[in-house]
Amino acid sequence: MNKKTIYIFMAFPLFLGGCVNVEPWERENLAKGNMQLVPEALRNAFTDHVNFSREGTEGGYGLAGGGCGCN
Amino acid sequence: MAKSCERKQSIKKTPGAQKNNPPKKNNKFLESLLGIAAALPGIVTSAQAQKAISTSPKAEAFYSRYSENHFKYKVDSYATNLLFPLSPKWEFELGALREAMTGASVSIYLPNALVNPIHQGSLIPGTSPVPALTLVETLTGQSIIETRSQVSGRANYYLPDGRHSFEGGYSTENDFESFFGNLNSEWYFNKKNTILFAGFGYAYNISRPSQRDLNYAYTLFHGTNVVGNKGKYNTERFSLGIKQDINKNFYVQQNAELIFNNGDLFDPYKNIAWVGPNTLNWPNTINFGPVFTGSERRPHRKITGAFVTSLVHYIPCFDSALHFNYRYAANTWNIHSNTFELAYYQPFLKSWEITPRVRYYTQDRASFYALSFYTEPSPLFPHAKKLRKNKASNDYRLSNFGSIGYDITLSKFFQSPNIKLSATFGFAKNAVGYGWTKNKGPKNPSNNFHQKYIAVNLDSDFPQKLSFKKEKECSPIYKEGEISIQPLIVSFTGLTFGRKHQDTKFTPLAPPSPAFLPVSKFNMYRNQRGFGFNDIHRNGLGYDFQLGYFLQDNMEVFTDLGFVNEKGLQAPGVVNPLCFKFKNRTTYRTNVGARHYFDTKMIFTPFVGFMGGVEWQPKTKAGVFGYNPFDVNQFLIPGPKLGTFEIFKAAHLFNGALLTGLDYRFNEIFAVSLSTGLYYYQRNKAKTLRIPGQVPLKISDNKNKIIVPVSISLKIIM
Numbered sequence: 001m002n003k004k005t006i007y008i009f010m011a012f013p014l015f016l017g018g019c020v021n022v023e024p025w026e027r028e029n030l031a032k033g034n035m036q037l038v039p040e041a042l043r044n045a046f047t048d049h050v051n052f053s054r055e056g057t058e059g060g061y062g063l064a065g066g067g068c069g070c071n
Numbered sequence: 072m073a074k075s076c077e078r079k080q081s082i083k084k085t086p087g088a089q090k091n092n093p094p095k096k097n098n099k100f101l102e103s104l105l106g107i108a109a110a111l112p113g114i115v116t117s118a119q120a121q122k123a124i125s126t127s128p129k130a131e132a133f134y135s136r137y138s139e140n141h142f143k144y145k146v147d148s149y150a151t152n153l154l155f156p157l158s159p160k161w162e163f164e165l166g167a168l169r170e171a172m173t174g175a176s177v178s179i180y181l182p183n184a185l186v187n188p189i190h191q192g193s194l195i196p197g198t199s200p201v202p203a204l205t206l207v208e209t210l211t212g213q214s215i216i217e218t219r220s221q222v223s224g225r226a227n228y229y230l231p232d233g234r235h236s237f238e239g240g241y242s243t244e245n246d247f248e249s250f251f252g253n254l255n256s257e258w259y260f261n262k263k264n265t266i267l268f269a270g271f272g273y274a275y276n277i278s279r280p281s282q283r284d285l286n287y288a289y290t291l292f293h294g295t296n297v298v299g300n301k302g303k304y305n306t307e308r309f310s311l312g313i314k315q316d317i318n319k320n321f322y323v324q325q326n327a328e329l330i331f332n333n334g335d336l337f338d339p340y341k342n343i344a345w346v347g348p349n350t351l352n353w354p355n356t357i358n359f360g361p362v363f364t365g366s367e368r369r370p371h372r373k374i375t376g377a378f379v380t381s382l383v384h385y386i387p388c389f390d391s392a393l394h395f396n397y398r399y400a401a402n403t404w405n406i407h408s409n410t411f412e413l414a415y416y417q418p419f420l421k422s423w424e425i426t427p428r429v430r431y432y433t434q435d436r437a438s439f440y441a442l443s444f445y446t447e448p449s450p451l452f453p454h455a456k457k458l459r460k461n462k463a464s465n466d467y468r469l470s471n472f473g474s475i476g477y478d479i480t481l482s483k484f485f486q487s488p489n490i491k492l493s494a495t496f497g498f499a500k501n502a503v504g505y506g507w508t509k510n511k512g513p514k515n516p517s518n519n520f521h522q523k524y525i526a527v528n529l530d531s532d533f534p535q536k537l538s539f540k541k542e543k544e545c546s547p548i549y550k551e552g553e554i555s556i557q558p559l560i561v562s563f564t565g566l567t568f569g570r571k572h573q574d575t576k577f578t579p580l581a582p583p584s585p586a587f588l589p590v591s592k593f594n595m596y597r598n599q600r601g602f603g604f605n606d607i608h609r610n611g612l613g614y615d616f617q618l619g620y621f622l623q624d625n626m627e628v629f630t631d632l633g634f635v636n637e638k639g640l641q642a643p644g645v646v647n648p649l650c651f652k653f654k655n656r657t658t659y660r661t662n663v664g665a666r667h668y669f670d671t672k673m674i675f676t677p678f679v680g681f682m683g684g685v686e687w688q689p690k691t692k693a694g695v696f697g698y699n700p701f702d703v704n705q706f707l708i709p710g711p712k713l714g715t716f717e718i719f720k721a722a723h724l725f726n727g728a729l730l731t732g733l734d735y736r737f738n739e740i741f742a743v744s745l746s747t748g749l750y751y752y753q754r755n756k757a758k759t760l761r762i763p764g765q766v767p768l769k770i771s772d773n774k775n776k777i778i779v780p781v782s783i784s785l786k787i788i789m
Contacts, residue, residue, distance in 0.1 A: 041152065058375060
C-alpha cells in the first residue's frame with residue numbers, strides 16, 4: 001500500500017462529509033447501543049487479545065493493554 | 072408461615088440508560104439529545120467509549136473460557152471495568168483483569184527420528200507411525216500453569232467539543248511484565264457529524280522466561296540446562312482516526328495506527344533447527360549429529376502500519392445494525408495481513424438481541440520465517456531456508472496461514488436496574504490452506520487447529536445517585552418460623568492471589584542414599600479455573616445444599632450437605648524414575664450451624680455464623696509410570712505403567728467454619744446470599760507408597776489447613 005493510497009484512504013470520510021448534515025434530533029438511530037463501533041468493550045478486548053496472541057500482525061483497533069501472548 | 076413484607080429495593084432508571092436499552096419510540100427527541108455524543112465511536116477498545124460524560128456509575132463484568140484443541144491450551148479470563156463520574160467534566164475508569172492459563176506451547180520442529188523414536192513404535196496405542204524425516208512438534212511441556220493480572224486506570228476529561236483520555240496500567244504474569252500508558256483525544260466538528268481522533272501509547276515490557284519450560288528442549292537428549300535470556304522491549308503507538316456520519320442511519324470510520332516495537336522481540340520459548348555446521352555462532356546451540364538447535368532470533372525492531380475501515384449501517388425496517396470492518400496491516404518483517412469482519416445486530420421480542428459475526432484473517436510469512444533452516448543444504452530438511460545472521464524463527468504465528476471465525480451473541484436487556492446480559496459462543500479454525508499465500512514446502516503443523524470460546528458479559532448502569540438504603544423499613548428481615556432453602560451454593564475454595572504453593576511432599580526412603588534421591592514437592596490437585604486459583608489443595612469448586620429454619624426472628628439454624636471436587640494433576644518426575652497421574656477426588660461433607668442476621672437500614676443484610684461437621688474422603692489413587700528415557704523432565708510421554716496405587720486411605724475428617732456475608736432479598740420468596748469465612752479442615756494422614764522394585768516413597772500431606780472461600784447462592788424462603 002503506497003502513500004497515495006493511504007492518503008486517499010484517510011481522507012475518504014472527509015469527502016463524504018462535505019454534503020452531510022445530520023441534525024441532533026435526527027440522531028436517534030446513530031445513538032443506539034448496537035450502532036456503537038464497540039458495543040461490548042471487555043468482550044472486544046478479549047477477542048483482540050486472542051487474535052494478537054495467535055497472529056503475526058496487530059493494531060488498528062485501538063490502544064491495547066499488556067500481556068505477552070508468548071505461549 | 073410468616074411472610075416478610077414486600078421489599079422493593081428498585082433502582083431508578085438512569086438518564087444514561089440508552090446505551091443498553093433500545094430507545095422507545097415515544098421518547099425520540101430526548102433520547103436523540105442524550106445520545107448525540109454517545110453515538111460517537113472511538114478508537115479505544117480498552118473500555119466502552121462513553122462520549123457524553125456519564126451522569127451515573129457504570130460497571131461491566133466479563134468471564135470467558137477459551138480453549139484450543141491442538142495444544143490443549145485453556146484460558147479462563149475474568150475482567151471488570153468500573154466508571155465513576157467525578158465532576159461535570161471528569162470521569163474515572165478502573166479496570167481489572169485476571170487470567171488463568173494451562174496447556175503447552177510449541178518449542179521446536181525436529182525430524183521425528185530425532186525427537187521421538189518411541190512414536191514410531193507402538194508404545195502409544197492408536198498412534199500412527201510418523202515418517203522419520205517428517206518435522207514434528209516438540210512442546211514446551213504440558214506444564215504451562217500461570218496466571219496474568221492486569222490493572223488499569225483511566226481519566227476522561229470532557230470539553231464542549233471533544234474529550235481527552237489519560238490511561239495507565241500494569242500487567243504481570245509469571246514470565247512477563249508490562250507497564251503501559253495511553254493518551255487519546257477526540258475533537259467534534261460539523262455539528263458532531265465529523266470526529267477526529269488522535270492517540271499515543273507507550274508500553275515497556277520485560278520477559279523472564281520460565282526455566283522449566285525452557286529446559287525441555289535442551290534436556291531432551293543431553294540433560295543440559297540453558298539459562299533463559301531476560302528480554303526487554305518497548306512499544307510506541309501513534310493512531311489517527313476520523314469518523315463521519317453519512318446520514319442518520321449510516322457512518323464510516325477510518326483508523327490508522329503506526330506501531331514501533333524496539334528491543335528483544337524474540338520469543339524465549341521458541342527454538343530453531345538447522346542442518347550444517349554452526350558457522351554463525353548461534354546462541355544456546357546444541358548439536359544433535361547432523362542437526363543443530365538454538366534459540367530463535369528476530370530483528371530488534373518492528374514497525375507495523377494498520378489501516379481499518381469501518382462501515383456501520385442502521386436498517387430501519389428491521390431495527391437492526393450491520394457492521395463491516397476491513398483491516399490491512401503490514402510490518403517491516405514483511406508480514407502483510409487482511410482482515411474482514413461482518414456483524415449483524417438484530418433485536419427481537421422487545422428486550423432481546425442476537426448478533427452473529429464472522430471474521431476472516433489471512434497473512435503471509437515473515438521474511439526470516441521457515442520451518443527449518445540450513446547452513447549447508449541437505450536432503451534431511453527439504454525446502455529449508457538458508458540461515459542468516461540474527462534472523463530465524465519457526466514460530467507458526469509468523470508463517471502464512473488463514474483463519475475463519477464465527478461467533479454468536481445473545482443479549483437480554485433488563486430495566487430497573489438497567490442491565491445488559493450477553494452470552495457469546497465463538498469458534499475459529501486456523502489452517503495454512505485458508506491463507507492467500509501458498510506453501511512450496513511442508514506446512515507448519517502448528518497452524519492447523521481450532522479455537523473455541525464461551526463468554527458472558529454483564530453491562531450495567533447504576534442510579535444517578537447511588538443509594539443502598541431501603542425504600543421501606545421492614546423489620547425483621549427474616550421472621551420466626553420461616554424456612555430457607557439454598558438448593559445450590561457454589562463455593563470458590565481457595566481464592567488466593569499469591570504465588571503457587573506446593574503442599575504434597577514426596578520423600579524417598581533410603582536405600583540407596585537420600586542424597587541422590589532428593590525430596591520433591593508437588594501438588595496432587597489443581598483447579599486453575601477460578602480467580603487465578605493456585606495449585607493448593609482444596610482448590611476445587613464446592614457445591615452444597617442447605618436447609619435452614621428460623622428459631623426466632625433473624626436467628627437461623629441450618630444443616631448442610633455438600634461436596635468438593637478436585638481435579639487430579641500429573642506430577643512428572645516426582646522421584647525419578649516415577650511419574651504420577653493423580654485421579655480426581657471428591658470429598659463429601661455434612662455440617663450443622665447457625666446464623667444471625669442484623670437488621671439495618673440498608674438493602675443488604677449482614678450476617679455472622681458458624682458451622683461444623685464431618686467429611687468423608689474416599690481413597691486417593693494415582694497411576695504410577697516408570698522412566699521414559701526420551702522424556703526425563705516433562706512427562707509428555709510416560710514410560711510403562713507400573714499400576715494404579717492407593718496414595719491415601721479413605722478417612723473421616725473434621726471441618727468447621729466461622730461465617731460472614733450479606734443477603735439481598737428481592738421479594739418475599741427469593742434472596743441471594745454472598746458469604747465468606749474462615750474454614751478449617753483436616754487433611755488425610757501420610758502414607759508410604761511401596762511399589763515392587765522401586766524405592767519406598769513417603770507421601771506427606773497432613774498439614775491441616777485454613778482457607779477463605781467465597782460462596783454464592785440463591786435462597787428460597789417459605
